[in-house]
Amino acid sequence: MTEAAQTREERATALKGLGTARKRVEDVRFTQGKGNYVDDIKLDGMLFGDFVRSPYAHAKVLSINTEAATALPGVVAVLTAADLEPLGLHWMPTLAGDKQMVLADGKVLFQGQEVAFVIAEDRYIAADAVELVEVEYEEQPVIVDPFKALEPDAPVLREDIRDQLEGAHGPRKHNNHIFTWEQGDKAATEAVLAGADVVAEEMVYYHRTHPCPLETCGCVASMDKVNGKLTLYGTFQAPHAVRTVASLISGIAEHNIRVISPDIGGGFGNKVGVYPGYICSVVASIVTGKPVKWVEDRIENLTSTAFxxxxxxxxxxxxxxxxxxxxxxxxxxxxxxxxxxxxxxxxxxxxxxxxxxxxxxxxxxxxxxxxxxxxxxxxxxxxxxxxxxxxxxxxxxxxxxxxxxxxxxxxxxxxxxxxxxxxxxxxxxxxxxxxxxxxxxxxxxxxxxxxxxxxxxxxxxxxxxxxxxxxxxxxxxxxxxxxxxxxxxGPVKNCDILGLGMFDSCEIRIHPTGSAIARLGTISQGQGHATTFAQILASEIGIPADDITVEEGDTDTAPYGLGTYGSRSTPVAGAATAMAGRKIRAKAQMIAAYLLEVHDDDVEFDVDRFVVKGAPERFKTMKEIAFASYNQAIPGVEPGLEAVSYYDPPNxxxxxxxxxxxxxxxxxxxxxxxxxxxxxxxxxxxxxxxxxxxxxxxxxxxxxxxxxxxxxxxxxxxxxxxxxxxxxxxxxxxxxxxxxxxxxxxxxxxxxxxxxxxxxxxxxxxxxxxxxxxxxxxxxxxxxxxxxxxxxxxxxxxxxxxxxxx
Ligand code: PCD
Ligand SMILES: [Cu+]
The missing domain is CATH 3.30.365.10 (Aldehyde oxidase/xanthine dehydrogenase, molybdopterin binding domain)
Incomplete structure (x- = not known):
């Protein structure tokens, strides 16, 4: 057996586990232009959506005339807030407990805001039709300075919550105020400041900027009216959360929604949120019975998505x-x-x-x-x-x-x-x-x-x-x-988004021949998860990283997780991966002991195998153990070698x-x-x-x-x-x-x-x-x-x- 001839160190090196400068496995595809991004997805009969956007930062919308746009050959429909209202979808909940207009409802509040959604047979016709939609605006005073927004006589921006004294995060003290959040000890701190030898004081401004990923945001919504299933491909940093939110907003049962984040060309936080384009594409697909693609251009990305x-x-x-x-x-x-x-x-x-x-x-x-x-x-x-x-x-x-x-x-x-x-x-x-x-x-x-x-x-x-x-x-x-x-x-005790605890997950299946697939609740946007998570597992279960496929981003197959942002993948899903690996190892230990005809406690894990304590020449490799799990009837042990871990980090x-x-x-x-x-x-x-x-x-x-x-x-x-x-x-x-x-x-x-x-x-x-x-x-x-x-x-x-x- 060749494995026996290798030293322990050689065996460990062959795994390419923790600490190895392993080359990124995803780059074989990326460097050859073989990535599969949202805009690469082309479905039969697919339509294209494009937005009419507000040129004004604050204005009343007096009327929207879609006649000329609808008459343009190739245009299928033009949606406005009036069309979404009967479905209750003209506004949508935000991640912060506020609500946001999907399409302008009576007024617009920022330049680039979504006013109408044109659906056409191709991307160019959609863009031409956008120009034909006539919107009559009445300009309102604009506030771009948050200090001016809080002045007593400042114009009210959010008419919809005018005079509402309670917001999602407690009391509001002005019509343009959202919340006050306080931490620490005010009185004690002020006392320290009052009695200090030296106090330095400064206003530090961290200006507004934008993640501006190379790939802009987009999606393809595909409603299959025959089986009632909605498939939503998108540039989502949190595909499972999108599925849950989509179900809650649309009323479609969650098992009938499949969310797929394919390759993502950079996220940087920009692709965490839910945007009107997603809602409009889903509605358009339901209405037309055809797949609908919406992909922003650069100007749209910078002006309307998350700053x-x-x-x-x-x-x-x-x-x-x-x-x-x-x-x-x-x-x-x-x-x-x-x-x-x-x-x-x-x-x-x-x-x-x-x-x-x-x-x-x-x-x-x-x-x-x-x-x-x-x-x-x-x-x-x-x-x-x-x-x-x-x-x-x-x-x-x-x-x-x-x-x-x-x-x-x-x-x-x-x-x-x-x-x-x-x-x-x-x-x-x-x-x-x-x-x-x-x-x-x-x-x-x-x-x-x-x-x-x-x-x-x-x-x-x-x-x-x-x-x-x-x-x-x-x-x-x-x-x-x-x-x-x-x-x-984060710890479920204090971290959730829309009530979903921020744990994460990993599910591992070891195949009979000793290779494996691991699926996680996170989603790489370029970080190299397929490379690194396999390395964590290689060290935990003794199967070479090269023999482990890491898959993320398909809610029909991946275990539930809250996604990738806030550098949470390693601390949370990475921990889940190690824990799931340890479950695999625990079962492998029982199988090894059975095969070696010793007690479970008499074998120990050694890089890529279990050895009999004190008799290192007697061992079973993980490969042998994997095969045995599919091929032998082991008393008291279920066939197969799989594990799943949902990890709630303690801190x-x-x-x-x-x-x-x-x-x-x-x-x-x-x-x-x-x-x-x-x-x-x-x-x-x-x-x-x-x-x-x-x-x-x-x-x-x-x-x-x-x-x-x-x-x-x-x-x-x-x-x-x-x-x-x-x-x-x-x-x-x-x-x-x-x-x-x-x-x-x-x-x-x-x-x-x-x-x-x-x-x-x-x-x-x-x-x-x-x-x-x-x-x-x-x-x-x-x-x-x-x-x-x-x-x-x-x-x-x-x-x-x-x-x-x-
Ligand atoms: N210790 C350690 C740590 C870590 N790592 C690695 O590294 C990476 C990262 O990690 P993390 O830190 O954990 O993180 P994640 O979660 O994964 O991710 C996230 C991040 O990531 C970053 N990076 C990046 N890259 C790329 N390429 N792309 C992108 O997009 C991006 N993004 C950005 C961001 S922004 Mo936020 O969203 O804002 O919140 S957050 C973020 C991965 O792969 C891992 O595995 C290692 O190795 N080690
Ligand atoms: Cu931040």
Whole structure:
């Protein structure tokens, strides 16, 4: 037997399990253009839908005339709110407990809002017909500023809930107010602020941006009237939740709905929500009896689907004169746009913003958030961050810098003094979280050493001297960040979406010849789940990763799960995968013992086999055991080798990282040159180092985009100024710096394999790091805070306002 000749190590290597830089199995298809995306789906007789959208940000809809459009040859129907109303589908519930118009019902509330849905025989006819629909609007005053929205005489945006004093998250204090969310101890925090040696205060704005995935959102709805089954293909990050919601909204029994997320070209939170296009396509398919495809274009994606951030965070941070932080206070004004369609676990209307004490041991803290309606697109998704965690990290990492300035202290040292110490974990934060594990000081020192922090500061001082002496026009900035993420939503006890607990699942079937299929409740959008989840299993059950198929995204076959976002797949579905694997192994142990004619306890697992304790030459490989499970009648053991696990995590996981960015800023042009970026990530046990590195590169590049240019900008009458990639910054390899990646490993104590998420971390840590670098360059000239994105114009303006242009 060849297996016997191999060493233990060789056998382990052959599995390509945990820790292996295994090449992504999905890329064989993707790099050959053989992916299967929603727009690749072509069904017999398929029709195409397209939207008439509002050019105004706030207007009454006086009339809609569809005659000319309907008369165009090839047009099948034009739907308006009046057509959806009898079905009760002209409005739909949002994930945040609000409701949203599917098609304009009497008025429009943001530019790009869906007004009518044209269904035609092809995509081009549909687009032509859109132009023929005549809508009469009466413009209304527009509010794009959340502070103005709360003024006493502000126009009422949401007529439908006018004077309604109670919202989904408690009392409303104004017609444009959505909720107030409070965490922590207000009185104690205010007392600390009042008695502190030093208090630094700042308004930190995290601008509105958009996930803008390469593939826009879309779906194909196919109602089979013969068997009563609806199949819905779509770019869904949570296919099972979509099935449940579709059933609840449409009244179609859930077993008659099949939701399929095929390959997805990037999600980044954009594909978590439910959009009018999905509802309209389903209705259109039911009405016409034909499959209906709807796929957005880029402008539609940017103007109408879920945005991210738009948080105005007013902060106060208190410390002793030698820099020990004593208290943190934050009030956030959250601009949610026209409808509250924020994607957060139900009990967290501002997501996990209460992780805003960051990596620091802050004894007293208070956070309040006011959600506000404005005439902008709805959404509020976690664009590469677990539910408002990037906002929280940006806030605290800016406040630390602002405090360092006030104290006249080095910002690296200020962090060092305040980090939660390794011996304090599990750490209970003042705003209610229990951090599972961390070693911040170790990560920080490793980072400082890797970049030669002292050396960088010396170089910076020299540069400043040269600048002042007129020898250079470039300033040097050093950006620092130590972030703590919170991912893995989440424990069913406090995390649900629309009442669905946020557990996740894995089901495994081992085939007679010893290969396997694993199905999960999550869905990859490019993360490489087919590669990594097979690796978890390879280590757990001793079957090579190459012999394990991982399948996700088809609700008819996959076990129920809440999907992929918030870096939850590894913490939750990854845990389920390990647990299901352990069930397989437990059964395999019984089978092995039977075959080896010893007691169950006398065999032990050894990489890819069970061996008789003390007699390693007597063993059965997992392959042999798999076959035996189908071929032998084993007393007391059911045939077959399958297992399923539904995993409810006991806690979140708390990945963290230490980042350093070095930038050269040309004060005359505002051009910034990121000359070094060092990123140390700790995501606990590392499943696939190569995938992790790719995730970090991707997340950092999105962070670069957001910090340095990407923005959803509106003018004062609500026109979207950045609706195409001409204006919306998408970094190319040209702007993207080289990244130096590094790691430490602090396993999660409660996760079965000790892994934490990593996909979002680089964005959460990256944005403050880039931004801090730009701020740091101007620190000697008195800059404490300026708004992102730090595009060339804004940077030039900062230099100008500081008098650096002579
Ligand atoms: N320790 C560890 C961790 C992790 N990992 C890996 O890595 C990844 C990731 O993971 P995670 O962190 O867990 O995550 P997930 O859940 O899977 O995913 C999610 C994320 O992911 C990221 N990344 C990405 N990539 C790509 N390519 N694409 C995409 O889309 C994306 N997205 C983004 C986002 S945004 Mo949200 O949704 O906003 O909330 S959230 C998110 C996978 O594969 C895994 O397995 C490993 O290896 N290890
Ligand atoms: Cu977020």
């Amino acid at each position: 991210a951030r738009d948080y105005w965070m007013k902060g106060k941070i208190a410390a002793t004169k030698d820099g020990k932080i004593t208290g943190l206070w934050c009030h956030t004004t959250a601009d949610h746009g026209a409808f509250d369609a924020c994607a957060d676990p139900t009990k967290f209307p501002a997501g996990f913003m209460n992780i805003c004490t960051g990596s620091y041991d802050i004894p007293t803290a208070y956070l309040s958030v006011d959600g506000v309606y404005t005439n902008k697109a709805p959404g509020g998704v976690a664009y590469r961050c677990s539910f408002r965690v990037t906002e929280a990290a940006y806030f605290i990492e800016r406040m630390i810098e602002v405090l360092a300035i006030k104290l006249g202290m080095d910002a690296a040292e200020l962090r060092r003094i305040n980090f939660i110490r390794a011996d304090q974990f599990p750490y209970q934060s003042a705003l209610g979280w229990e951090y599972d594990s961390g070693n911040y000081h170790a990560a920080w020192e490793k980072a400082m050493k890797a970049v030669d922090y002292e050396g960088l500061r010396a170089e910076q001082a020299k540069r400043l001297e040269d600048f002042k002496a007129g020898k250079t026009r470039k300033l040097m900035g050093i950006g620092l960040t130590h972030f703590t993420e919170i991912v893995g939503a 979140m996981t708390y990945p963290f990282g230490a980042y350093v960015c070095v930038v050269d800023v040309d004060v005359d042009t505002g051009v910034t040159d990121i000359r070094q970026f060092y990123a140390l990530d700790d995501c606990g046990t590392r499943i696939n180092p190569m995938i992790i590195e790719g995730q970090v590169h991707g997340g950092l590049t999105e962070a670069l985009a957001i910090a340095m240019g990407q923005e959803m900008a509106y003018d004062e009458i609500g026109n979207v100024k950045t609706a195409t990639l001409m204006d919306f910054f998408w970094p190319s390899p040209f702007e993207t710096p080289n990244y130096q990646t590094d790691w430490t490993t602090t396993p999660s104590p409660h996760h079965p394999i000790g892994a934490k998420g990593v996909g979002e971390s680089p964005n959460v840590g990256g944005v403050p790091c880039f931004s801090n670098a730009v701020h740091d360059a101007f620190r000697p000239f008195g800059l404490t805070q300026t708004n992102m994105p730090h595009d060339h114009w804004r940077v030039w303006k900062v230099a100008h306002d500081l008098g650096l242009h002579g």
